[in-house]
Amino acid sequence: MAITGTTTRAVNGLATRWAEAREERTAGGAASPADEGTVFSPVGVWPLLALLADGAHGAARAELAGAVGLPAVECAAAARELLRALASVRGLESALGLWTARTVELREPWTAGLPADAHGRLSGDPAVDQPELDTWAAKRTGGLIERMPVEVREDTRLVLASALALRTTWLRPFREVPWCPGTGPWADRVLRGLSRTSELLDRVGVAETPDGHVTELRVLGDTAVDVHLLLGEEHMTAGQVLGAGVGLLADRRRVVSGFRLPYGEPGPGLHVFKSPSTRPLPPLLTAETVAFDLKARHDLLGLHRLFGLTTARDTREGHFPGISAAPLAIGSAQQSTMAKFAAKGFRSAAVTALGAVGSAPPEPRWITTEVRAVFDRPFAFLAVHRHSRLVLTAGWVTDPEPYPDDERWEDEAW
Structure with a gap:
């Protein structure tokens, strides 16, 4: 139904x-x-x-x-x-x-x-x-x-x-790495960082809202449930960012896809640049965020x-x-x-x-476009049913998980 x-x-x-x-x-x-x-x-x-x-x-x-x-x-x-x-x-x-x-x-x-x-x-x-x-x-x-x-x-x-x-299990898992943000409220902390690279630039986008620009990264699950990570401008509150994210579910036309983003910093946490390459490559999206447990x-x-x-x-x-x-x-x-x-x-x-009641790299001969989305300060998230765009869970992340000291730690089964 x-x-x-x-x-x-x-x-x-x-x-x-x-x-x-x-x-x-x-x-x-x-x-x-x-x-x-x-x-x-x-x-x-x-x-x-x-x-x-x-x-x-x-x-x-x-x-x-x-x-x-x-x-x-x-x-x-x-x-x-x-x-x-x-x-x-x-x-x-x-x-x-x-x-x-x-x-x-x-x-x-x-x-x-x-x-x-x-x-x-x-x-x-x-x-x-x-x-x-x-x-x-x-x-x-x-x-x-x-x-x-x-x-x-x-x-x-x-x-x-x-x-x-x-x-839900990600269609494309992240690689877990220790991450120390250089600036912001999480600077000098060793966090459980999550990183992955793909050719699907449309997974990221930027929208202009009445309260400021919001960067959206969609992480797709295998059960038709996706999680949307939302990074607003630094002055925006949690309510403003979450409200903007819910609004984007109703009007996807407001989101400028990663394929259409200009070079530079078109949105919060976003960097679009030309990257030298030793072989011809398609445009790439690198996403960096943190694990959280709320x-x-x-x-x-x-x-x-x-x-x-x-x-x-x-x-x-x-x-x-x-x-x-x-x-x-x-x-x-x-x-x-x-x-x-x-x-x-x-x-x-x-x-x-x-x-x-990586050894010394070969000489680069090609240029590719790379989009880098970095969520290195407090951000919002929405767990969304893909087909109806119904919000199942929403939240605001301020205290991400630290990177474990015990090297024997293993990610639990999903």
Whole structure:
């Protein structure tokens, strides 16, 4: 089943707003400073919000539908369609989980279309329920996320969760080398550098955006999932770079391909030059970046306006009569995420839960054009489903992996 353009635009729109909202948090907020590395999954939270919108009423319904980006009457069908479509993406494991207390009777129209094995029961004893939900999270992500991000309490009446685990192997792997950037915030560090050379200049490009130029390097995986590395101008923030990257997914015409780039430095981290050669060679693209391993946890209620949960937090009344006659309010909303970019491939996972409650060279004779793309300072990334351009995972890299001291270290199997 294909992922529709309407759903893709809605999910990617949430990704952009999430990146922007993270930077708008005040210094006293619960979020990490905007210049720290992070990883988040818009596609992990979007279907949960859409399902809640379908069962909500009043202001909560309007706020949730606004966060989803669709009319409330369309939210349930879109969420179910997306969940079914995600199951067909190669290399992506996805699951939906729903647990309710025995006092909560679900309305059949709301549960229609949900996976048959999605519904479980809460015993009312957190000592029993928490391990069960933690086991579900670990199993559904292949151990990449070990615990359910929400804490089950005695007053928890409903938990709605999604789990995603993505694995892809590069069509063309990188060569791993120790790398010491000469300038910038990573200078004087020995990093796990990744380098590769190809003749496919169209894998890199530059776009002019309202906030500045952005260099994009697309790294293709073998499961129709690609990772786009995005380097903005030095003054650009993480939100601006991520927002620009999502915008480019919708309008590829804005990207000037590597084949059309002029000599010089046409974009951030880009160098296009004539290179002497001892034999005739096609134009070459050399990409240099770093390995990274990110983990993050997000309190979605800390950004309740972004996720349409402002009214739904109010425990003085119930907000979801379309889900159950039992009065329900959102008491907790969390996401745990991870992403690992390495020489052989990429993997990421997210669990989102809403709780209610060379010798001397010969003489050169030829000249070839070489494009060199260097990601040697903080940059953004998007893990993207190639065909629909749906953003699965997004993040900002500020602390790349150091080069290992132990020479016996081997890259794990992908």
